[in-house]
Each structure stands twice: as C-alpha cells, then as structure tokens.
Amino acid sequence: MSTNGDDTNDMVNHDKENHSRGRLSTLRRLLGYLTRYKLRFTLIVLTMFGYSLMLTIIPAFLGEATNIITKGPGPLSPLQNTIYMLIIAIIFLWVFGYTSQRLLADIAQKALYNLRTELFSQIQKFSLSFFDQRPIGQLMSRVTNDLDVVDQFFSVGVMQLIQSIFTVVLATIIMLYLNVGLTILTYLTILGMMALSGILSRISGPAFEHLQEQMAELNGFAEEHISGQKTVIAYRQQESTASLFDKLSQKVNLTGQKAQFAALVNQPAALVFANLQIIVLLLVGGYLIIEGQVVLGELIAFIGFASELSAPLTQIFSTYSQIISATVGANRVFQIMDGKPEIVDREAAPPMPIIEGEVDFLNVDFSYVPGRKILKNNTFSAQPGETIGLCGPTGAGKSTIINILTRYYDLDSGEIRVDEERIDEIQQDTLRIQIAQVLQEPFLFSDTIMNNLRYAREGASDEDCIRAAKQANAHNFIIMQPQGYDTILQDGGADLSQGQRQMLTIARAMVAEPRMLILDEATSNVDTRTEKLIQEGLLKLQEGKTSFIIAHRLSTIQDADQILVIDKGEIIERGSHEELMKMNGFYHELFMSQFRGKISEGNV
C-alpha cells in the first residue's frame, strides 16, 4: 500500500495501470475461486460440454433428415432413426443444461462467500493508518458494489462464457467436417460481426470503468452526508448538499447512459448480423445447390449452425462488458486483499507478559506522513500505578502519544518500553488487549447493551458485565431502559445521552479487566455533574493501574501524579499540579484562564 500522496487518485491510477496490464491474471485469480471446488467445477465443465455437443449435433441431425427426405420414396426406418436420435439429443440437452446450472449456482455462491469473508477479514487486519488514508465510503463501495459485479460474473458470466466457447468450437469442428467451403463462408460473415463488436466494446469498455469509479464517489458522498445529516441541517446546507449530490448523480447518469447504450447497441447489431448471415448463406448456398456442389441437407444444417453460432457469439460480446466490470471490481477487491498491514510483528515476537505498568518514552519522534513531524523528542516515564495527565492545546499531539503507545503506528525514531519491553519487539495484540481505551466519542454497536459490554472480552459472563456496569455507575440507567440489559441500542446508542453512552464505554473497558488505562478526553463532552459520576466509576477502574488521562478541563487531572504539558509535539512542562502552578508558565496560564471562565459562569 502506498503511504503518500492523494490516496483517492492514487488508488484510481493504480486501477488503470492494473487492468491494462493484468486483466487476464485478475480473471484467472477470480476463476480460482470457482475452480477451488475441483470436482463440481469439473462436472460443470463436462456437463456444459455435453450441452454444447447436443446443441451442435441437432442441426447435423436436421440436415441428415432433410437429406433422407429429399432422396424421395424409400424405406421409412432411416428417417425414424434420425428423429429418435433428435429426441434423445433434446432430452440430453435439457439434462446437461439443468445439471450445469444447478452446480454452478451452488459454487458461485460459495465462491462469493469466500471472497467476501476474505476481504472483510483482511480489512480487519489492517493497521489504523490504512483507514486514515481511505475514505470510508470508498471502502464501503468495495465491500458492496464491487462484490455485486463479481457476483454477477460468478453466477451468470462464467457460465455463458464457457458455454458459448464450447458451442462455437464444437460447431466449427462439425461444420468443417461437413463442408469446408460453407464453413469458410459462414465464418467470413462471423468475422464481420466480430469486427463490429470490437468497435462497440471499445466504446462500452471505458464507459463501464468510469461508471464504477463514479459510483464509488457518489456512494461515498451519500454515506458521508447522510451520517453527517445533523451538521448539514445545522448549517442549513440541505440545498447545496442536494445540488452537489445532483451534480455527482448527473455525472453517473450520463456515464451510465453511455455505458448502457454501448452495451445495448451490441445486441441488436449482433441480431441484425445473424439474420444477414442467413440471407448470405441462402443466396450462396442456393447457388451452390443449383450448381450441384452442395446438397440441400448441408445447407439446412449450416443455416442451423449459423443461427446457433450467432447466439453464443452475441453472448460472448455481451459478457464482454460484464467481464470488464468484474475484473475492474475484482481488481479493487484484490488490491485491498493484497495490501500488507503496516504494523507487523517481528518474526517470533514473544507475547507481552502481564503488564505491571511501567512506561518509558525515550527520545520519541513520530510523524503520520513523512516530512511532517508531529512528536519531537518526547521522553518521560511512568511508574506502575501512576496516573499521568496530559494537557495542551488542540492538535498538540496528545492523542498521538497514546496512538503510538498502543502501537497503532510505528515510530520514526526513539523507543517506547512497557515494563522494560520494547513494544515493537513483542506481539502487538498481546499488548493492546491489556490496555483499555475510552475515547471522546463513545462508539457502541447496534446490538444489546449486554453484548456491547461483552465486546471487550470474549467469554465474559453476564455477572461480569453487570458488575462492571455497577462500578461504572451505568447500572441504574441501564435497568431503566425498556428491556434493561437486553435493550438493543438503535443506531449505536443514538437514543442515549452522550454521558450515558460514555458510561457504557467505561463499563465496557472494565469488563476487559485491563492492566493499563487510557482516557482521551473521555469526559470532555459531558456536563460537570455527569463527569463526577463518571469519574467515580473511573477511579475504581484506575485502582493500581497506570493510567493516561488526556483532559481538556484541567480540574480532571489535577490529582494526577504527573502532568505533561504538550505543545506542538513537545513536552514543554512537567510535574504535579502544585509544581506546575509554581512554575508560573504555560500550565499556570491555562489553569487561570479556565478558572476565570468558571467564575464568570458561576459554577465553581
């Protein structure tokens, strides 16, 4: 995965390169999902072959019957036999057709299931930086639109393609066997058709690619503005949002029309051609019959072949745009699946032992994007059980400090140690699972309250969850909910207050039984009374554990063992509240301004 530059464009450019280069290999890889089911796939191919064989044998029998009839009076049995053969061929045609459809439907769904789960689990594996670089809407479109197109390809496209190819090949062999001259004639007209369709697909191909790109953009926009509806309404941007959407939508509309038109033109054109073909055959064939070079049965057979060939050929052309769509979609899906998580464990990295709580930052430098240093030369240490307060202006780098402590990102230089272990030398999961984080924006799933609490630790019992909720002061309001702990949170808890949601995330952190605790402005968005309630709960959670508390209100961290004042990525002051106040510096200034603010609000 690339880490720099404008990522949206980056991705699109990648796509363009890839499908001019590797469309075939993408196709092969996509087919791999079907061929994984070897036995069934082989059966499908065999039954398809049988189907095509029956399909091409039928005109041959028709020609044979015509020949027998045109011979005039004679025994009846040869005609009867030919007709029996015809009936048998038709029965087998149905049996083969049915069997291959059934089998394909089965493995197509399995293949899609595999692809979908692989994609989703791969997305789960990525480091946080992966998500920084990609708009959520774009990712969503990968998981939905792109997989839909692939689904179409699996369940319809492949079938049509293989079937058509078989039919064309078999028919050609039988035709060559019957009459080389007529075969050449038939194919000359077919070549004309190929040329025409080549021109048409050149028009429709790019249109389809653009359509998918623009759809992704449109979906991203819709997703963002619907989830941000409150903000849209608050700033009365409904109209301009609608008109922006309209613009994007029109673009999609136009491209869609172009793509559809090109695809639609393909079909009637091919049909017209198929009919022209028959006329040419009648004319030339009729002439050859009169000349005595061809018998009527052969001509009848060839007219049958011609019309049976035109269907699969039309099919091949119309599958073309589908194959393009599928490879474009699959390419994007594979691109994600091939991405490497940026934060990887060193080989044979040992697990993090149970954390005692000593934390050391040593000359830590860090940047999210190369060239823009966010943290400069950070050095500090925390003893087990200590509470470390972090404060400073917005954008100073406070959240960044905890992002790298949990190893969401790797450092530029310097080192971070927990209990003397370098955190980049141990298994990241075993570190993270011991650290609970409560963030400013509580995130809850649209599931029951109980399941949201249990999310922190697999196997936590109901009692564990309820105990945690009680400690976090959340129990009282939970039992007031319609179904108590079984209440399903709508839309991630939109029907709870911010404070209530925050109490739930704190309870969830308690269920995890963490060894270390991080609170990133956890109480910034709640009123002071709720903050008191939350803090009571937090005190219990903090007992004996090293805690990092980022606070906007300095009163929140006043009792911390050590306060770090961060400004522009540097620790500019450090010490206890009293020590910092005595310094008369940045902290003192900040504290006094908040204190004055409180007095004027009258709520000291």
Ligand SMILES: Nc1ncnc2c1ncn2[C@@H]1O[C@H](COP(=O)(O)OP(=O)(O)O)[C@@H](O)[C@H]1O
């Ligand atoms: N994921 C990210 N990618 C790039 N830059 C980021 C990212 N997150 C934060 N930043 C930048 O890092 C700086 C520090 O951010 P942050 O640590 O969130 O500040 P604080 O928590 O102190 O308000 C800001 O300038 C911000 O723009």
Ligand SMILES: [Mg+2]
């Ligand atoms: Mg922050």
